[in-house]
Amino acid sequence: MMATQPLVHVPVLLQEVLDNLVLPPAARVLDLTLGLGGHAEALLARCDAKARYLGVDRDPEARYLARRRLGEDTRLEILPCAYEELWSDPGFLAWKAAEAPDGFDAILADLGVSTLQLRTPERGFSFRDEGPLDMRMDTSSGLTALEWIGSQTDETLANAIYQYGEERASRPIARAILKALQEGRLATTHDLAQAIYTVIPREPAKRKGHSDPATRSFQAIRIAVNGELDRLALSLEAAVSQLRMGGRLAVISFHSLEDRIVKQTLRRLAGIYDGPGRTAPMELPKILKLIHAGGIAPSEAECSVNPPSRSARLRVAERIA
Numbered sequence: 102m103m104a105t106q107p108l109v110h111v112p113v114l115l116q117e118v119l120d121n122l123v124l125p126p127a128a129r130v131l132d133l134t135l136g137l138g139g140h141a142e143a144l145l146a147r148c149d150a151k152a153r154y155l156g157v158d159r160d161p162e163a164r165y166l167a168r169r170r171l172g173e174d175t176r177l178e179i180l181p182c183a184y185e186e187l188w189s190d191p192g193f194l195a196w197k198a199a200e201a202p203d204g205f206d207a208i209l210a211d212l213g214v215s216t217l218q219l220r221t222p223e224r225g226f227s228f229r230d231e232g233p234l235d236m237r238m239d240t241s242s243g244l245t246a247l248e249w250i251g252s253q254t255d256e257t258l259a260n261a262i263y264q265y266g267e268e269r270a271s272r273p274i275a276r277a278i279l280k281a282l283q284e285g286r287l288a289t290t291h292d293l294a295q296a297i298y299t300v301i302p303r304e305p306a307k308r309k310g311h312s313d314p315a316t317r318s319f320q321a322i323r324i325a326v327n328g329e330l331d332r333l334a335l336s337l338e339a340a341v342s343q344l345r346m347g348g349r350l351a352v353i354s355f356h357s358l359e360d361r362i363v364k365q366t367l368r369r370l371a372g373i374y375d376g377p378g379r380t381a382p383m384e385l386p387k388i389l390k391l392i393h394a395g396g397i398a399p400s401e402a403e404c405s406v407n408p409p410s411r412s413a414r415l416r417v418a419e420r421i422a
């Protein structure tokens with residue numbers, strides 16, 4: 102289902118990404134989450150005519166809209182793939198052998214959902230608009246959210262809501278959702294939200310300034326349906342191995358679970374030991390140098406113009422070995 106209304110997507114932490122990725126002449130850039138091409142457009146504007154930009158996305162609609170936005174720019178190639186599968190994908194291997202045999206100067210991963218996905222009711226990502234319970238980023242494969250919920254028990258659903266949504270009321274919420282399913286009252290995003298509100302009532306006046314009680318459970322189900330955290334650490338390691346010496350990886354995450362994985366992975370690859378005890382059992386190889394060790398948060402100005410950017414954090418690292 103293609104979005105009908107024009108979507109304005111504001112790329113998050115754009116200036117910070119531009120300031121931290123280094124684009125030499127004939128740059129080779131890998132964008133693991135092309136989305137609507139917002140970052141790609143700005144990065145391509147800074148690249149010369151000999152640059153090559155590979156944009157990857159698992160969402161067919163995003164790829165279509167990104168191509169429409171970026172027109173016939175021949176420096177850009179768009180690849181349909183999940184970044185977890187990219188490293189052995191024949192299309193990627195062929196492109197890389199032809200265009201970037203020495204690796205990439207810049208790799209960007211802007212994780213999570215896009216404005217397009219959140220604002221298209223038919224995609225079923227948001228409790229604000231009514232739509233079918235889908236939530237798949239790749240609409241051509243995998244279980245929809247409704248099918249995934251139907252494959253869960255009280256316990257596994259509660260565990261997912263707790264683990265991926267950090268929701269303390271995960272057990273009663275899981276029971277309420279599965280009860281609604283058994284009683285034939287679970288088909289749409291509003292049905293799912295209603296089931297959650299039976300456990301944590303939505304009181305708009307009292308809850309002003311608080312997030313909607315459905316936010317955490319929706320996030321959790323979306324992460325589970327798309328396996329968003331399953332292979333993130335491995336994918337980041339694979340991305341690092343594709344960098345040229347001096348090349349930089351920039352990762353934008355949107356919630357603490359994601360950011361923790363990004364932070365721990367980059368620190369480990371920078372030779373920093375975070376395990377138990379004071380010293381590492383063995384010396385960790387230093388493959389990366391961290392740029393801005395604490396990560397970069399959006400400015401006040403960005404948060405006020407683009408409130409969804411509030412929770413974003415950018416981490417950047419440079420390959421040194």
Ligand SMILES: C[S@@+](CC[C@H](N)C(=O)[O-])C[C@H]1O[C@@H](n2cnc3c(N)ncnc32)[C@H](O)[C@@H]1O
Nearest residue numbers: 112134136137138139140159160183184211215
């Ligand atoms: C936050 S948006 C990216 C927005 C983009 N930087 C822009 O400026 O338009 C994230 C995109 O990553 C895609 N995505 C999420 N997980 C993915 C994965 N594992 N593999 C490939 N694409 C993924 C989503 O479909 C979505 O389009």
